Amino acid sequence: MSSHRIDYLAIPAWTKGWLTILAALVAAIVAAGIAVLYMEHQGHWVTGMTNQVVWGMPHVFAIFLIVAASGALNVASIGSVFGREVYQPLGRLSALMAMALLAGGLGVLVLDLGRPDRLIVAMTHFNFKSIFAWNVILYSGFFAVVGFYLWAMIDWRMKRAYKPAAITAFLWRLILTTGTGSIFGFLMARDAYNSAVMAPLFIAMSFAFGLALFILFLMGSSAALARPLSQQLLRKKGRLLGLFIAANLYFVAVQHVTALYQADRVPVETFILLQGGVYTWLFWGVQVGLGGLLPLFLVLRPDAMRCHLRAAAILVVLGGLAQIYVILIGGQAFPLTLFPGMEVASSFADGQVNAYVPTLAEVVLGLGGFALALTLTIVGASAFRILPASLGDGEDATAEVIDAEGEPLAAQ
Amino acid sequence: MSHDTTRRDLLKAAAIGAVTIAPGLTLIAPPAQARAPGQPASPTNRWGLLIDTSKCDQGCTACVDACKTEMGLPALDRPATDAQYIRKVDVRDPKTGNQHSLPVMCQHCAKPPCVDVCPTGASMKRADGIVLVDRHICIGCRYCMMACPYKARSFAHEDQTGQSAHNPRGKGCVEGCTLCAHRIDAGGQPACVEACSKEGGAAMLFGDLNDPKSEISQRISKEATSRIRADLGVDPAIRYQGI
Amino acid sequence: MGVRAVLLALVLGLFSVMGAWAGDAGPSFPKATSKALGGSCVDDPATMRRHHFDFLKHQRDDTLRQGIRGAKYSLKECVSCHAQVKDGHAVPVNAPGQFCASCHEYAAVSIDCFSCHATTPQHQQQVEATR
Numbered sequence: 024m025s026s027h028r029i030d031y032l033a034i035p036a037w038t039k040g041w042l043t044i045l046a047a048l049v050a051a052i053v054a055a056g057i058a059v060l061y062m063e064h065q066g067h068w069v070t071g072m073t074n075q076v077v078w079g080m081p082h083v084f085a086i087f088l089i090v091a092a093s094g095a096l097n098v099a100s101i102g103s104v105f106g107r108e109v110y111q112p113l114g115r116l117s118a119l120m121a122m123a124l125l126a127g128g129l130g131v132l133v134l135d136l137g138r139p140d141r142l143i144v145a146m147t148h149f150n151f152k153s154i155f156a157w158n159v160i161l162y163s164g165f166f167a168v169v170g171f172y173l174w175a176m177i178d179w180r181m182k183r184a185y186k187p188a189a190i191t192a193f194l195w196r197l198i199l200t201t202g203t204g205s206i207f208g209f210l211m212a213r214d215a216y217n218s219a220v221m222a223p224l225f226i227a228m229s230f231a232f233g234l235a236l237f238i239l240f241l242m243g244s245s246a247a248l249a250r251p252l253s254q255q256l257l258r259k260k261g262r263l264l265g266l267f268i269a270a271n272l273y274f275v276a277v278q279h280v281t282a283l284y285q286a287d288r289v290p291v292e293t294f295i296l297l298q299g300g301v302y303t304w305l306f307w308g309v310q311v312g313l314g315g316l317l318p319l320f321l322v323l324r325p326d327a328m329r330c331h332l333r334a335a336a337i338l339v340v341l342g343g344l345a346q347i348y349v350i351l352i353g354g355q356a357f358p359l360t361l362f363p364g365m366e367v368a369s370s371f372a373d374g375q376v377n378a379y380v381p382t383l384a385e386v387v388l389g390l391g392g393f394a395l396a397l398t399l400t401i402v403g404a405s406a407f408r409i410l411p412a413s414l415g416d417g418e419d420a421t422a423e424v425i426d427a428e429g430e431p432l433a434a435q
Numbered sequence: 436m437s438h439d440t441t442r443r444d445l446l447k448a449a450a451i452g453a454v455t456i457a458p459g460l461t462l463i464a465p466p467a468q469a470r471a472p473g474q475p476a477s478p479t480n481r482w483g484l485l486i487d488t489s490k491c492d493q494g495c496t497a498c499v500d501a502c503k504t505e506m507g508l509p510a511l512d513r514p515a516t517d518a519q520y521i522r523k524v525d526v527r528d529p530k531t532g533n534q535h536s537l538p539v540m541c542q543h544c545a546k547p548p549c550v551d552v553c554p555t556g557a558s559m560k561r562a563d564g565i566v567l568v569d570r571h572i573c574i575g576c577r578y579c580m581m582a583c584p585y586k587a588r589s590f591a592h593e594d595q596t597g598q599s600a601h602n603p604r605g606k607g608c609v610e611g612c613t614l615c616a617h618r619i620d621a622g623g624q625p626a627c628v629e630a631c632s633k634e635g636g637a638a639m640l641f642g643d644l645n646d647p648k649s650e651i652s653q654r655i656s657k658e659a660t661s662r663i664r665a666d667l668g669v670d671p672a673i674r675y676q677g678i
Numbered sequence: 679m680g681v682r683a684v685l686l687a688l689v690l691g692l693f694s695v696m697g698a699w700a701g702d703a704g705p706s707f708p709k710a711t712s713k714a715l716g717g718s719c720v721d722d723p724a725t726m727r728r729h730h731f732d733f734l735k736h737q738r739d740d741t742l743r744q745g746i747r748g749a750k751y752s753l754k755e756c757v758s759c760h761a762q763v764k765d766g767h768a769v770p771v772n773a774p775g776q777f778c779a780s781c782h783e784y785a786a787v788s789i790d791c792f793s794c795h796a797t798t799p800q801h802q803q804q805v806e807a808t809r
Contacts, residue, residue, distance in 0.1 A: 066593035066606045073515035074589050077577040137575015137590065137607030144572050148555040155554035155578050211548065211667060212584030359586055361539065361663055362678070366529050369539075370499075370514065371522040371586060378515075472748025475740075507796075561745050569742050570794055595793070600754055600800035605793040620747045 029112045031408035034401065040247060041405070048398045055391020058384040059134045067137065070385050075377035076355045081135040083347050084389025087232060088128030088396060089162070089203055090225055091343070093196040094233015094267075096121035096169060099176075100196070101263075103189035109256060112411040113241070118173040119403045120237055120396075121196070122166055127396030129162060131389055154205045161199045168195045177407065200226045207350065214291040215354030220281065224274040228343065231267035235339035238264065240400060242333055244410060251415040254329070261322035261332045268319045268339060272311070275346075287363060294357045294376070295349065302353035305345045314342005352379050469622030481545075481564040482614055483644040483672035484628065485651050485660060486537060490638035493525055493536040498639065501630030502540075505615065507599030518589035518604075520612040521627055526678065535677055538627065538639070541566055541587040541612035542663065542671030549579035549588065558609075564644075564672055565614050575607040584664050585671075587611050644672060705784035707777045708762050719759075720750050730756075734791075753791060758799040767806065770797035 034041065062070055072079040099117035102110035133139055149156045172188040175181040181188075204225030207216040238260055245252035279296065282288040295302055318335035321327065356377045361367065367374035404410050470476070502521045503510070511517055521540035527533070543566045549558045550566065557573035560566050568579075568588075580588045588611040595605050601617040604610050615625035623629075624641040631639040642651030654660075660674040719726055721733075733751035740746040760777035762769040771778040772792040782789055796803070 063607075067590065068513060068516040068592035074517075074519070074580070074592075075515070075586070077580040077590060137577070137609070138573065141572070141574045144555055145574050148557075148572050150550075150553050150556040152551050153554045153578075155552060155576065159554060206578075209552070210582055212582065212664070355581075359584065361524065361585060362526050364528070364530075366527045367524050369522045369524040371519050371524075372515075373522070373524050373539075373586070470745070470747065473746060476745030559743060561743070563745065565745075567742065569739075571738055571742070598794065598796045600757070600796040600798075600803060603794035603796065608794070616745065620745055 030412040031112075031115065031410060032412045033408050034244070034248065034405040034410065036405040041401075044247075045398065045401065048394045048401075051394035052391050052398065055131075055134075055388045055394070058387040058391070059139075062135075062384050062388070063139065069382065071380045071382050072385075073377070073379070075372050076352060076379040078351055078355065079379060080381040080385035081131050081388050083344060083351055084392050085128045085132035085135070086203065086347050086351065087344055088124050088131065088392050090128075090200060090229040090347075091232040091236050092121050092124035092128060092229075093165070093200045093203075094229035094231065095124055095237050096192060096196050097230055097233055098237055099172070100189065100193040103186065104193045109259060112414065113237075115173060115176050115407075115409045116241070116400075116404065117237060118169050118176065118192070119407075119409050120240060120400050121233070122169050122173075123396045123399035123403065124233070124236065125162060125165055126399055127392040127394075130395050131392035134388060154202055154209055158199075158202045158206065161195070161202050165195060165199055168192050196229075197226065200229045203229075207354070212359060213354055214282075214288055214360060215295065215350070215357055218278065218282070220274060220278050224271075224278055227267065227270040227274045228346065231264065231271045231339055232343040234260065234264050234267055235336040235343070238332060238336045239340070240397075241414075242329065242336075244404070245414065248410070250410070251413045253414050256414055257329060257332055258327055261327050261335065264332075264335065264339065265319055265322040268315055268322075271346075272315050272319075275311070275315075287360075290360075291354075291357050295353050299353060299356070299376075302349050302356065306349045306353075309345035310342050310349060313338050314345055318342070355379070470620050476561045476563040476565070476620070478562045479645060480643050481645040481672060482619055483543065483564070483642065483651060483674065484614075484625075485640040485642075485654055485674045486676070487638045487640075488535045488537045488675055488677035490636035491536050491538065492636055493523075493534070495536075495635050496523055497630040497633075497635035498538045498627035499523060501626045501634075502612075505599065505626035506602040506613075507597065507604075509595075509597070511593070513592075516590075516592040518591065518610060520587075520589070520610070537675060537678060539585060539587070539663065540627070540673070541614070542585050542669075542673045543612075543614055545670035545672070546668065548582040548584065548669060552578045552582040554578065561616070563619075565616050565619070566611075567613055567616065568609050568611060570603065570605065570608040570610070573608040575609065577609060579609055584667055584669065705781045707775070707780035708760070720755070753795055754800070757795075757797065758801070761797070761799050761802065763802065768798035768802035772797050 070079060096117055098110050099114035099121075101107045102114045102117075133142055136142070145159060149159070151157070168188075169192050171184070172192040175185045175188040201222040204222040207213075208218055208221030210216040238257075242252065242257070244250075279292060283292050295306055297303060299306075318338040321331045321335040321338075324331060356379060358372070358374050358376060361373065499519075499521050502508070506520060508518050508520065521538050523536055524539050525534065525536045543564055545564065547558070547560055547566050550560050552558075554576060555572045555574055557569045557571075558566070558579045559569055575590070577590055580586075580590065588609050590609050591604055591606050593606055598604055602613070615623070615627075618625060628639040628641045631637060640651050640654065642649040644652060644655075646652055647656075655674055658676065660676050661678055662671045662674055663678065665671075730751075734753050734756075737749055737751045738753070740749065741752070756778075757771050761771050762776060769776055770792075773779060774783070778789075778792070781787075
């Protein structure tokens, strides 16, 4: 077995292009900050959120980023835990992106709180029966576990810790996404949510969204830095993405078919699948069509080119945002059932489909989360040697990647 | 201290007055004992309501209006975001056309989902079964609103001024019916119940579900009652007749 | 050395002047209006000045979470006794120059009590509501 060494090179900082991108990202973050100040100063009545639709656009972005964060770590896990050597050179970027995406998502989530100034309360008062409180611990722990994993990947003196760190990080991210899915799965009163399938569904979603964002960053950075990126490696990633898209579609089917079988869930399913207006359109058109079937077709083409893969990854991201929008907002738009089988009316929107129109400030805050994640990734990859100098093509590619993380795992 | 005593006396007088005005009415609860100063709420009590929907008129909003006054809830004319601790729900059976109306507020569950999901423990159940939001540690995440099967909670969507002294409330926190804990602690009954007996159909009875001798316990042991979404198993303290 | 000594003397001199100003101004606030407790606070003023926030923070949890009423310390009672009434209207205790605000401004303390708690006494609210 060849033990060709992989070289990692930091992104050269302070170049013109680097500064331009960073300036644009910082501008997006500042805009998000202004949006937050506006919403927090005025109060939430200036947003689209109401007493009926209590979680809105910021949560769509936050959940997407948090879910994608754990998914972005998969590339590293596949290389280390499952011993796929072609993925090993990308382990560092995978771990860095996972942390950056989580930071972006949490930033959005925290800044939408009614009392963001009381964040310290959330860190000091724990109700251990709450899955939310557990998530606070899981999210904080994720930074520690993945940070250590990244350290073990970068520092050769930490070689002995590499495998245990990789396994811990992999298990941690599975539990973390289970926790995120359970935020919805545990809501017994909401017909659209209460289901154990939410946890595996969210894991499948995380695999797809995280890998899609990872592919996009990898392709973008290779192009910007003029570093070689093997077509073969990309196709492999594309097929993996296809697998994850299929898994996501499978769990979506399970989610809805099991619900359709329960008579009391038929109304909410009819709403989402047939009569929900924007939610139905987003479900079939964007989530399933544009974000599921089309990218599946694109990545599974035997002659898939870079442009196909790039388009597929972008579509998966858009489909993912639509999917979370449908789950989160669609689920809240459907009226809560207090009196099954009855027609109800009240001053508090009982029995009505709840309106929600996202406002600009909410969207700007959400996009700020993306910008923060990307900023952290770029700054991280500029400060440390994260990106491989080459992910070249041909015979060399295979030779190069073997043993990238030290101990060849195939030997075990 | 002097104002507390005054208010307590006032409440007692009001309750006794109601009894003497209509001695035949069984729905007026005898004034409960005010808890001694320094004593915590006790698990030997469980405060609850019995609501007879046959006495509740569809157009009547006496309970809702009384709540808004008592709790100092402003009407900003923004129905999507204005706080509502109690609302009137009109229910119609589409198969039979049968209609009734009833007030819905926090059901003060024995196993409240809002308390389970709250990350900080701000959503809490007092020893006597009253479910409250501790707004000192509420971070405004709204997960309790997602979890509540009754839509009983509201979120303060804007800065507040002119709060009622016994219902502190402010922007960015979740709030809801307190069963008028401040009145109960002073030996009174909730404002909605009082208003219903005075201006409404006297459809609401307040009392201690843990005291077998209380009127509410006597009634629910003899008459058929049910609870909204009893199937969820959260054991609400608000019982209804005729739903 | 010489320059440092001069600078030090200047700075100290400046502080003493500013200190004198501060001593003259101080926080001035209205005295309690209620005679409910014979014109005195629930504890001696020095203790209250030093510890009122600890008392209130402890009490808030006792009252809200355990339902303990009528305890010695209560924010409601602070407001009851210390809110001024001008032209028949209660002046919020957190208005500039009023009891709570004057000291907190002087000490540069930012408190969160009155984003939720009523700033005028309940009895005064009722009086004004019936007018």
